[in-house]
Amino acid sequence: xxxxxxxxxxxxxxxxxxxxxxxxxxxxxxxxxxxxxxxxxxxxxxxxxxxxxxxxxxxxxxxxxxxxxxxxxxxxxxxxxxxxxxxxxxxxxxxxxxxxxxxxxxxxxxxxxxxxxxxxxxxxxxxxxxxxxxxxxxxxxxxxxxxxxxxxxxxxxxxxxxxxxxxxxxxx
Amino acid sequence: xxxxxxxxxxxxxxxxxxxxxxxxxxxxxxxxxxxxxxxxxxxxxxxxxxxxxxxxxxxxxxxxxxxxxxxxxxxxxxxxxxxxxxxxxxxxxxxxxxxxxxxxxxxxxxxxxxxxxxxxxxxxxxxxxxxxxxxxxxxxxxxxxxxxxxxxxxxxxxxxxxxxxxxxxxxxxxxxxxxxxxxxxxxxxxxxxxxxxxxxxxxxxxxxxxxxxxxxxxxxxxxxxxxxxxxxxxxxxxxxxxxxxxxxxxxxxxxxxxxxxxxxxxxxxxxxxxxxxxxx
Numbered sequence: 001x002x003x004x005x006x007x008x009x010x011x012x013x014x015x016x017x018x019x020x021x022x023x024x025x026x027x028x029x030x031x032x033x034x035x036x037x038x039x040x041x042x043x044x045x046x047x048x049x050x051x052x053x054x055x056x057x058x059x060x061x062x063x064x065x066x067x068x069x070x071x072x073x074x075x076x077x078x079x080x081x082x083x084x085x086x087x088x089x090x091x092x093x094x095x096x097x098x099x100x101x102x103x104x105x106x107x108x109x110x111x112x113x114x115x116x117x118x119x120x121x122x123x124x125x126x127x128x129x130x131x132x133x134x135x136x137x138x139x140x141x142x143x144x145x146x147x148x149x150x151x152x153x154x155x156x157x158x159x160x161x162x163x164x165x166x167x168x169x170x171x172x
Numbered sequence: 173x174x175x176x177x178x179x180x181x182x183x184x185x186x187x188x189x190x191x192x193x194x195x196x197x198x199x200x201x202x203x204x205x206x207x208x209x210x211x212x213x214x215x216x217x218x219x220x221x222x223x224x225x226x227x228x229x230x231x232x233x234x235x236x237x238x239x240x241x242x243x244x245x246x247x248x249x250x251x252x253x254x255x256x257x258x259x260x261x262x263x264x265x266x267x268x269x270x271x272x273x274x275x276x277x278x279x280x281x282x283x284x285x286x287x288x289x290x291x292x293x294x295x296x297x298x299x300x301x302x303x304x305x306x307x308x309x310x311x312x313x314x315x316x317x318x319x320x321x322x323x324x325x326x327x328x329x330x331x332x333x334x335x336x337x338x339x340x341x342x343x344x345x346x347x348x349x350x351x352x353x354x355x356x357x358x359x360x361x362x363x364x365x366x367x368x369x370x371x372x373x374x375x376x377x378x379x380x381x382x383x384x385x386x387x388x389x390x391x392x393x394x395x396x397x398x399x400x401x402x403x404x405x406x407x408x409x410x411x412x413x414x415x416x417x418x419x420x421x422x423x424x425x426x427x428x429x430x431x432x433x434x435x436x437x438x439x440x441x442x443x444x445x446x447x448x449x450x451x452x
Contacts, residue, residue: 021226024287033289051188058192066219068287069294069330072199079192086185132200133291134357142358 008044012060015040020067031146032153037064038125039158041081042118045103050086057082070133077129084124092117106162118158123151204292204338220296220328223285234422242425245314276390278312278427279303284328288360288420293335295319297426300327310388310429316417317341317382317395318426329428334395335360335420342383343395343414345374350383353395353414360420363396365412366404374401380414387434 019037026034041057061078065071089098092113102108104117126147134143180187231238281297299305301324311318311331319333320341332339335355343365344350351367365380378398382389396416404411 020222025226025230050185054185054188054192058196061196066216067223067285068290070200070203070290070292072196072201072203076193076196076200079189079196083185083189139357 047100054082080128081125241314291357295331
């Protein structure tokens, strides 16, 4: 249990560091901004209380945003993600329910399930982030394209990272 | 009362969500304001120190480009060196010329953090109020105008870059017509110059430089070149796209402009304004 918690905290710190030190400095046409750090929120265990997830999301968003002077924006987007997460669980619930000891990952839930789960949540996060940043619906379609492209790119990165770091692939 | 508590308990998740979002929105609005107390943003010492480490690595990647910028600037400044001029005047006197006073001084600062792909971008530099930097000072680089100082801590300051939706820099064309320069957030190298009357002839490639109206920048600092000219909505004014001369993606060193006559100009203008408002 304690080892699990330490692992989760380390994952948060590592992903935030990568986001701030590397990904924030990558520019791809101005329309694609990958936010890999949401992966840490996606990977929180199923049984974690949803209120606790929300508090963790707030702190994570704040920590990332402080480096780019938009802490409120990132915090808001992360809290939104944490808010819809239980709903997405319910929506995608497999017939036999979730094993409460596991956490959402390609390894436990299969690629198909994870892709839908991650795509929905990342889209919610990115849409909140980009629309709040523009703070109007003036450039509605530009922002929508931006949200869509960034979602695809973040999802792509997350899947790559999942495959790179899942050691026990042979188990399945 | 018990029913109320039961109701609150039933919707506790929703309530927590609303509470946290209110907090976030409060923070978002707070971040939009100019001159707030710098509690937790990138001019905070801990955050800025961490970013400095990251940027030390990044600097190596842009060393070649930045050397080229500085060499070009040196060449430009060398052209003003008085020893290069042959003195044609014949009258000589021993008096020191006091007809000129220094108006602008420049403080060199190193960029420690910089974003370009948000809609509102900020740059953090490693000089703060300990080095005499104050909010509202202009910031330029070897290649052109950069932005305006926003928040200042003891050893760091954050600069609201030209790439920020709220930045309105006063700039002018070679012909003397001036207007505000704004950024629409689409491309880190393009800005829009508006309020130039439609009858003004503007050529592609014309230089766009700063004016001294707002006391932020010295007059004539390079901003960019005209990239395209289109009639604006309504037809009275032009919509001019400007290719910015500053490359924000590899900024390394910037100069912070201190204007010695700023207070004098501002107090005079404030006085005139208040007289105007009182109807005299």
